[in-house]
Structure formats: C-alpha cells, structure tokens
Amino acid sequence: MSTSSQPSSFGSARSVLLWSGIAVLCAWVLVPIYLVALGAFGGRGGVYQWPKTAFPAGVSFEPFLLFLKTEGVAGAFMNSLGAAAVTVVLSVLIGAPAGYALARYNFKGKDSFRLLVLLTRAFPLAILALPLTVSFIRIGLYDTIIGVGLVHTVLALPFAALVTQGIFMGVPRELEEAAWVFGCSRPQAFFRIVAPLALPGLAATAVFAFVISWNEVFAASVLTVRHRTLTAYLLTVLAESPLHYRFAGGLLLILPSVIFIFAVRRYLFAIWGISSK
Amino acid sequence: MQNDKSWIPYVLIAPCVIFLALLFLLPLVQTIWLAISEGGMPSLANLQTMAGDLNFRSAIRNTFLLTLAVVPIQIMIALAMGSMVAKVGAGRETILWIWTIPLGISDLAAGLVWLSILQNSGYLNSMLFTLGLMERPANWLSYQTPIALFFAIAVAEIWRGTAIVMVIIVAGLNQVPKEFGEAAEVFGAGRWTRFFRITLPLIKPALQSALILRTVLAFEVFAVVYALGGSNMPVLVGEAYTWQNQNQNYGVAAAYAVLIMIISLAATFVYLKAVRVDPERLP
Numbered sequence: 001m002s003t004s005s006q007p008s009s010f011g012s013a014r015s016v017l018l019w020s021g022i023a024v025l026c027a028w029v030l031v032p033i034y035l036v037a038l039g040a041f042g043g044r045g046g047v048y049q050w051p052k053t054a055f056p057a058g059v060s061f062e063p064f065l066l067f068l069k070t071e072g073v074a075g076a077f078m079n080s081l082g083a084a085a086v087t088v089v090l091s092v093l094i095g096a097p098a099g100y101a102l103a104r105y106n107f108k109g110k111d112s113f114r115l116l117v118l119l120t121r122a123f124p125l126a127i128l129a130l131p132l133t134v135s136f137i138r139i140g141l142y143d144t145i146i147g148v149g150l151v152h153t154v155l156a157l158p159f160a161a162l163v164t165q166g167i168f169m170g171v172p173r174e175l176e177e178a179a180w181v182f183g184c185s186r187p188q189a190f191f192r193i194v195a196p197l198a199l200p201g202l203a204a205t206a207v208f209a210f211v212i213s214w215n216e217v218f219a220a221s222v223l224t225v226r227h228r229t230l231t232a233y234l235l236t237v238l239a240e241s242p243l244h245y246r247f248a249g250g251l252l253l254i255l256p257s258v259i260f261i262f263a264v265r266r267y268l269f270a271i272w273g274i275s276s277k
Numbered sequence: 278m279q280n281d282k283s284w285i286p287y288v289l290i291a292p293c294v295i296f297l298a299l300l301f302l303l304p305l306v307q308t309i310w311l312a313i314s315e316g317g318m319p320s321l322a323n324l325q326t327m328a329g330d331l332n333f334r335s336a337i338r339n340t341f342l343l344t345l346a347v348v349p350i351q352i353m354i355a356l357a358m359g360s361m362v363a364k365v366g367a368g369r370e371t372i373l374w375i376w377t378i379p380l381g382i383s384d385l386a387a388g389l390v391w392l393s394i395l396q397n398s399g400y401l402n403s404m405l406f407t408l409g410l411m412e413r414p415a416n417w418l419s420y421q422t423p424i425a426l427f428f429a430i431a432v433a434e435i436w437r438g439t440a441i442v443m444v445i446i447v448a449g450l451n452q453v454p455k456e457f458g459e460a461a462e463v464f465g466a467g468r469w470t471r472f473f474r475i476t477l478p479l480i481k482p483a484l485q486s487a488l489i490l491r492t493v494l495a496f497e498v499f500a501v502v503y504a505l506g507g508s509n510m511p512v513l514v515g516e517a518y519t520w521q522n523q524n525q526n527y528g529v530a531a532a533y534a535v536l537i538m539i540i541s542l543a544a545t546f547v548y549l550k551a552v553r554v555d556p557e558r559l560p
Contacts, residue, residue: 127517131307132304217384261380
C-alpha cells in the first residue's frame with residue numbers, strides 16, 4: 001500500500017468488493033448442493049412442503065437410506081465402482097508408459113503419436129459407444145462392466161498419457177541415469193527411483209480417471225441393459241421415480257467424486273497446467 | 278549405444294496406440310460407415326431420415342443456442358474467479374477447492390441438483406412466494422415454457438461446467454511471471470489495460486484449450502437436459518440416444534453422431550485458427 005497513491009479507504013472498498021465477489025461465487029457453488037441434500041434427506045414430505053425454508057424440520061438420514069435400499073441402487077453403485085476401477089487400472093497401466101516414452105525419448109513418429117492423442121480431444125468420445133454396441137454384442141462385452149470400463153478408458157487415456165508425460169518430465173533425468181551407472185537395470189531404475197517420485201502425480205491421474213468414469217452417462221447408458229452403472233440406472237428410472245428419489249440419486253452421484261477431488265486438490269492446477277499445454 | 282535401445286519407446290507407446298486404434302479410430306470409422314450406408318451399401322437414407330426428423334431442426338437450434346449462451350459466460354466467470362483469487366493470500370486454497378467442486382459433478386447430477394431448485398414446489402418458487410413476488414407456484418420446466426426451460430438448463434450447465442474452465446485458466450495464470458504486470462504498472466498501465474494487454478495474451482494457450490474442451494463438451498449436452506426437462510427440449514445427443522435405445526435404429530443414431538463430430542471438429546478448427554498462439558511471445 002505504501003507505494004500506492006490511492007487513499008486507504010479506496011483500497012478497503014476494493015477489498016470489500018473482492019471478498020463479496022468471492023463469497024457470492026462460493027455460495028453459487030455450495031448452496032445448490034446443500035439444497036439437493038435437503039431434498040435427499042427430506043423425503044416425500046419435504047418435496048411437497050410449501051413454501052420451502054432454508055432450514056426445514058423433518059430432515060433425517062432415513063429417506064436417503066431408504067433410497068439406498070431400493071432395488072437396483074446398490075447393484076448400480078457397485079457396477080459404477082467396478083467400471084471406474086477398470087478405467088483407473090487400464091488408463092494408468094496404458095497411459096503411464098506412453099507418457100514416459102513422450103517424456104524421455106525422442107523417436108520417429110513421436111509427433112504423429114502426440115497428434116493421435118490430442119486428436120481425441122476434438123471428438124465427443126462417448127458418442128463412439130454407438131457402433132461399439134454391435135461389436136460388443138458380438139464379442140460378449142455388451143452389458144458388462146468391463147465393456148463400459150473399456151470405453152471409459154478411451155475418455156481417460158489421452159488425459160492420463162499427457163499428464164504422466166508432464167509428471168515424468170518433472171523427475172530429473174540425472175537421477176535415473178545415476179541409477180544406471182550404479183548398476184540398476186532400466187526397469188529397476190524406473191521402479192526404484194522414478195516411480196516413487198512420480199507417485200503423487202500418478203495417484204492424482206488415477207483419481208481423475210475415476211471421476212471421468214463415475215460421471216459418464218451416455219456410453220454407460222448405451223452399453224448396458226441389466227448391469228447398469230449408477231448414472232445409467234438413474235437415467236433410465238428417472239421418469240418414473242418420485243422427486244425425493246431423484247434428489248437422493250443426485251446426491252449419491254455427487255458425494256464420491258467430491259471427496260476424491262478434495263483428495264487431489266493440491267495437484268489439480270499443476271496437472272491442468274501440464275495437460276493444457 | 279543409444280541405437281540398440283531405440284525400440285524401447287515403441288514398446289512403451291504400443292499398448293496406447295493399439296487401444297486407441299481399436300476403441301477410438303475403429304469405432305470412428307464404423308460410425309461414419311453406419312451413418313452413410315444401408316444394408317451394406319452406401320446410401321444417404323439415414324442422413325435423410327435424420328434431416329426429416331421432427332426434432333432435427335429444434336435439436337440443432339437448441340444445441341447451438343445452449344453452447345453460445347453457456348461457453349462465453351463460463352469463460353467470463355472463470356476469468357473473474359482467476360483474477361479474484363490472484364489477489365488473495367490466506368484462504369486461497371480453500372476458495373479454489375470450493376470453486377473446483379463442480380468438476381467432480383456429472384451433468385446428470387447437476388440436472389438433478391437444479392431440479393430440486395426449479396421444480397414446482399422447489400426453492401426458487403418458494404423464495405419468490407415468500408418475497409411476495411408470486412401467488413402460486415409457477416412451472417419453469419414444461420414444454421409450454423421453452424424459454425424458462427432453456428434458461429434453467431443453461432444455468433445448470435454454467436454451474437457445473439465453469440469449474441473446469443477455471444482450473445485451466447488459473448493454471449495458465451500461475452505461469453504468467455509477476456514481473457510482466459509489475460513492469461506494466463511502473464510504465465503507468467491501468468488495471469484493465471494490464472488485463473487486456475498483458476494477462477490475456479499470455480494465457481492464450483490456456484484459453485484456447487479451455488474453449489476447445491468446453492465447446493466439445495457443450496455440443497455433447499444431454500443428461501442435464503433430460504434430468505430437467507425430460508424430452509421437452511430436444512438436443513442432438515439426446516436424439517442420438519433416442520434413435521439408438523428407443524427406436525433401435527443404429528443408422529440414424531450414427532448419423533446424429535457424425536453430425537455432432539463434424540460440428541465439434543469445426544469448432545476446434547475455428548478456435549485453433551482464431552485464438553492464434555504465437556510461441557515466441559510466451560514466457
């Protein structure tokens with residue numbers, strides 16, 4: 001402030017403006033989540049209460065637990081977890097080596113490979129599940145969790161490859177070369193030196209793969225009939241569900257990914273800084 | 278010595294290439310072929326069915342209008358968030374975490390969240406009633422109120438999709454050296470001049486990738502529309518879903534998919550040309 005010629009009252013007015021802007025935007029994010037939670041915990045009575053208040057009576061976990069016990073919900077929840085697990089494992093196992101190659105080697109075709117990975121971004125990938133219905137029926141992957149996981153991996157893989165490239169570039173090459181000098185083989189050097197240093201970033205990549213799969217609606221709905229993921233299940237029963245069930249479903253969808261985003265909040269910006277280059 | 282190891286990178290990228298070939302390139306070709314063939318022969322029948330579809334025109338119009346309404350507002354809110362948080366010291370992490378929460382929320386969940394606010398006995402009507410602005414609950418989400426429904430869907434999309442833009446833009450802002458702005462200030466540049474002449478050009482790559490990502494996603498809008506309005510407002514992906522799952526007509530569904538892909542590619546191309554990134558001017 002000392003170098004500024006502005007009077008201090010002007011400065012504090014600005015700071016009031018800044019903080020009210022921040023508060024409004026925080027409320028804009030949080031209040032709707034609070035309201036859908038009220039809807040989920042309010043049950044049938046809460047839905048038709050009129051006019052509604054911000055702090056209603058009669059809110060309890062009971063209606064939400066009742067929703068969880070509804071036939072199909074628990075199964076769909078498990079299916080979503082399964083598809084997300086397949087996505088996480090595949091996208092890290094396939095994406096990380098590709099990212100490592102991009103970070104450490106110069107090879108013929110590197111640019112074409114990068115282009116292939118980047119190209120996927122310009123496409124609405126989930127829509128490519130449409131023709132896969134036919135081929136998945138033929139090879140027995142239709143209506144399976146593995147099938148959904150495979151398609152979700154297409155969504156997560158380009159992201160995983162680009163982010164892991166950035167992560168491996170952040171691990172000094174000299175460390176790895178020193179390990180070679182001291183008699184480590186390349187795989188040994190990778191797993192003993194590089195992998196531990198890259199682990200937090202890899203974990204964050206895995207979390208993103210989870211969130212991508214957990215939230216995907218279109219491909220999961222197209223590729224499943226009986227083994228529906230949570231999003232596909234909710235989409236199909238939406239029209240005939242009572243409102244408080246829909247809100248409970250919405251809340252159930254939100255909870256896990258919010259927790260996961262919280263877990264990786266430190267890496268969010270570093271990762272996006274890398275992957276948007 | 279390096280030469281005998283030259284196969285290593287190819288082994289490392291092979292799984293990724295094979296995977297993308299089988300589950301990205303192959304279905305891509307299949308979709309195009311499904312759209313432009315009929316019984317194994319090239320044909321325009323599916324495209325004609327699509328173009329003659331009752332919902333076709335309104336689906337195109339709604340999808341484009343939604344994208345045009347949603348993406349610029351998301352970019353502006355994200356830029357505002359980025360510039361605000363840049364001035365904050367303590368509490369910065371918490372604020373950023375709150376603002377990134379919608380990143381983990383699916384479009385289906387976002388639709389359901391806003392349904393709880395906008396349904397007939399929901400919080401918006403309750404608030405308007407309590408304030409005395411309304412006598413009985415209004416219906417915002419029916420086919421008789423297409424404009425209100427459009428705004429409802431746009432608000433839900435803005436609410437959910439701004440987080441990703443904000444993360445990309447804040448990541449971009451983090452890479453802009455402080456000295457640039459300070460130097461401009463020394464030479465007498467005001468706030469807005471600094472923003473438009475220094476900051477904005479320097480975060481062009483971030484802006485570009487945010488625009489591409491958000492626009493491609495906006496053309497894919499579907500579940501939020503369905504959660505809020507059922508089939509009261511047709512959009513392109515919704516039509517593809519209906520033709521595939523309810524009508525079991527994979528050809529017309531593929532025709533819609535091809536149309537969506539062409540629009541997405543065109544938008545990406547426009548952004549790559551319009552938001553030119555000059556590598557020499559970057560820090």
